[in-house]
Amino acid sequence: MSFEPTKEQLIDFVYGTLPEAERIKVEQAVKQNPDLKAEIEGLSQSRVFLGNLEDEEVLEPERFIWELTKRQQKQRSLWPLVAVAASLSLLFLIAYATNFSVSYGSLELAFGNSHKETPLQLTTDQVQQMINSSITTNNVGLVAQIEDAKQDMKSDFQAQLAANNKLQLKDMQRIAANYKELPNDKVEAYLAQLSEGNRTIINDFFTSSAIQQQEYMNTILTDFYAFVDKQRKEDLHAIQASFDELAYKNQVQTQQTDQILASIITTVNSGSLGQ
Amino acid sequence: MTGPDLLQIAMEHSESLIIKARSGDEYAFNRLASLWYKRIYNFCYKYFGSHDAAMEATQKTFIAVHKSFHTLQSTDRFKSWLYRIALNKCHEEERGKFRKKMVSMFSSSEEGVTMQVAQVADSASSNADRKMLKKELAELVTKCLNELSSEQREVVIMKEYEGLKFREIAEALDISENTAKSRLYYGLTSLRKTMSKMNVTRETLDYEL
Known part of the structure; x- marks a missing residue:
């Protein structure tokens, strides 16, 4: 089968x-x-x-996110307007119902029937004096607080330093005592361990560095493509502009030639008519 | 090295960009969109045969990608995920006004295009004639693609023009690989029938080659 x-x-x-x-x-x-x-x-x-259908050239937006945001904002833009309009309508309704009034002379807002109160009478000097007094009181308080804080920090720092010194001294004494007791082979083993640790760290560093370099190369490659592509498009535009200019010049020249020819023909005709 | 090669390399090495863009890095998203913009536009363009509809669908695709990047499960699936979104946007656009516009544009000139291709193929001797023939053939391909059913057209474009693997097509369309292959088979077969109907012969194609 x-x-x-x-x-x-x-x-x-x-x-x-x-x-x-x-x-x-x-x-x-x-x-x-x-x-x-x-x-x-x-x-x-x-x-x-x-295979006869090739790719079309297209220019992508320069700043895509910007366009996205703009577009999304455009889509949402009607809602805030509606909300504001609704709020204002509600506000006007409440104001009307409660006899709301505004007085600009001394900036007063009132609901219901208005009644006048005698405003407090203060001179400019009195106000200035009140401000100065308040600033002085504040300054004195601040200086006192800063001084207190400085004192506290100083004493804390000194106490901490003394405690650290004590601990370090103890540690050093302990290390010195231990070192005396340590045999040579243990010291060598410790050094070998340190060496191995260093080797691992260096190895890790180079591996990590290689990965980073690869990523960096990829980034460069992408940027380079963008640059080449942009350059190519600019070149194409420049060529197109040159062609357009050439076509324009050609058209002007043709028009001029036509005008010259028309002028010659008119001259010749008028000459022959004169004869 | 030429432009497209560089673009291909850049697209294949865009994994770090995908990771950054997924975590909200807008600069990375911009670069990723810039890399894929031409491909998605061309995918949409071949789907519709219309620049306006393709631009609209492409823009909407990247808006949707930006909005739902967090739903991408794995960077390996980025390509099929992206094409799936693009296809959904094409379907949305197809239901809109552009489809009608495009159909009326093509339906008026079926005979004319066929005749012109045949005539130019007979007498194409200069470079300008060759360019014209190429343009006519491209229009004819667009026309034939639009004669296919949506299911067949999607698979044909994804495989022939976008170079997706059968696995990626299957993921993008949420079908099995065998179904994708089967749709492609029927797509290419009905394309061959449409070509015969429009007098596109082996000679015409050989001349172009």
């Missing part, structure tokens, strides 16, 4: 993704079956036909 590939296998065959063993089987079947051969040729021809 002859081998008949499935549609999926035919697609894999045409796109070159069929496993080797199956590919050989399909190739053998194609040799024996002209219909199958025509079917595969048809699929390949469709692919060739599709």
